[in-house]
Amino acid sequence: MEDLKLQLWLAKDGMFTEVCKHDDHTKWDVSFLRSVRHQLDMKGNLSEKQWTMVAKIRDKVLAPPKPKETIQVNEISKVLEFLNRVPNFSSIRVAMSVPIAGGSSGNADWFLKMYVATDKSKFEGQLQLLVSCDPDFQYGKEYLGRVDLNGLFFPHFRYSNVQLDFEKQAIKDEAVNTLNAIALDPEKVVREFGQLTGQCSFCKRRLSDDISKAYGYGKHCAKKYQLTYPTKKQFEMQGGVA
Numbered sequence: 001m002e003d004l005k006l007q008l009w010l011a012k013d014g015m016f017t018e019v020c021k022h023d024d025h026t027k028w029d030v031s032f033l034r035s036v037r038h039q040l041d042m043k044g045n046l047s048e049k050q051w052t053m054v055a056k057i058r059d060k061v062l063a064p065p066k067p068k069e070t071i072q073v074n075e076i077s078k079v080l081e082f083l084n085r086v087p088n089f090s091s092i093r094v095a096m097s098v099p100i101a102g103g104s105s106g107n108a109d110w111f112l113k114m115y116v117a118t119d120k121s122k123f124e125g126q127l128q129l130l131v132s133c134d135p136d137f138q139y140g141k142e143y144l145g146r147v148d149l150n151g152l153f154f155p156h157f158r159y160s161n162v163q164l165d166f167e168k169q170a171i172k173d174e175a176v177n178t179l180n181a182i183a184l185d186p187e188k189v190v191r192e193f194g195q196l197t198g199q200c201s202f203c204k205r206r207l208s209d210d211i212s213k214a215y216g217y218g219k220h221c222a223k224k225y226q227l228t229y230p231t232k233k234q235f236e237m238q239g240g241v242a
């Protein structure tokens with residue numbers, strides 16, 4: 001009876017389509033279903049083991065969606081206002097100091113990269129977040145989640161480079177703290193990134209002159225993002241510090 005139901009459903013294409021659009025589907029599920037459908041067409045039946053797998057995938061698709069964990073980011077509009085100061089804003093990178101499990105071992109430097117989803121995305125206008133231990137985001141880069149226009153952060157729980165649950169939670173919390181810090185004082189947050197890495201948070205250029213090094217971003221980007229950038233004379237008068 002169970003087998004018959006599964007067969008009928010499978011034959012109707014409904015399950016295959018459902019799996020493809022389902023949030024939790026994996027490429028494996030899709031290719032597995034594709035192959036068993038083919039086998040069903042050719043041979044008229046599947047092995048007991050294959051039917052069990054089909055039933056598992058079906059259960060996953062039919063299960064009511066798990067309520068997604070969300071965290072409120074209070075002033076997301078201020079963060080977006082800052083990023084959207086530049087039309088066609090691409091991305092910025094900022095530093096996060098994430099506590100290491102145990103407390104006594106101190107903090108680890110992580111980096112948060114953010115961009116605004118374009119009209120090609122179903123999350124158009126929302127903030128997309130990536131994390132990495134690498135300020136260049138060349139390796140170990142992972143998707144952290146998105147923040148919608150109401151400030152609801154939908155964390156994404158893979159973090160394959162992070163073993164400890166404690167650290168996963170800490171990265172998530174620190175991302176929220178960092179977004180709140182940007183809302184409060186964006187200049188301070190991009191400056192910290194520049195001072196830590198020697199790179200401009202916006203354009204990735206190496207900070208070469210004394211003013212840019214002190215301020216943590218370059219002259220060109222300061223103008224674009226309406227950030228403080230003193231003249232040489234002003235900089236000298238304030239003692240060569242930001």
Ligand SMILES: [Zn+2]
Nearest residue numbers: 200203218221
């Ligand atoms: Zn720059």
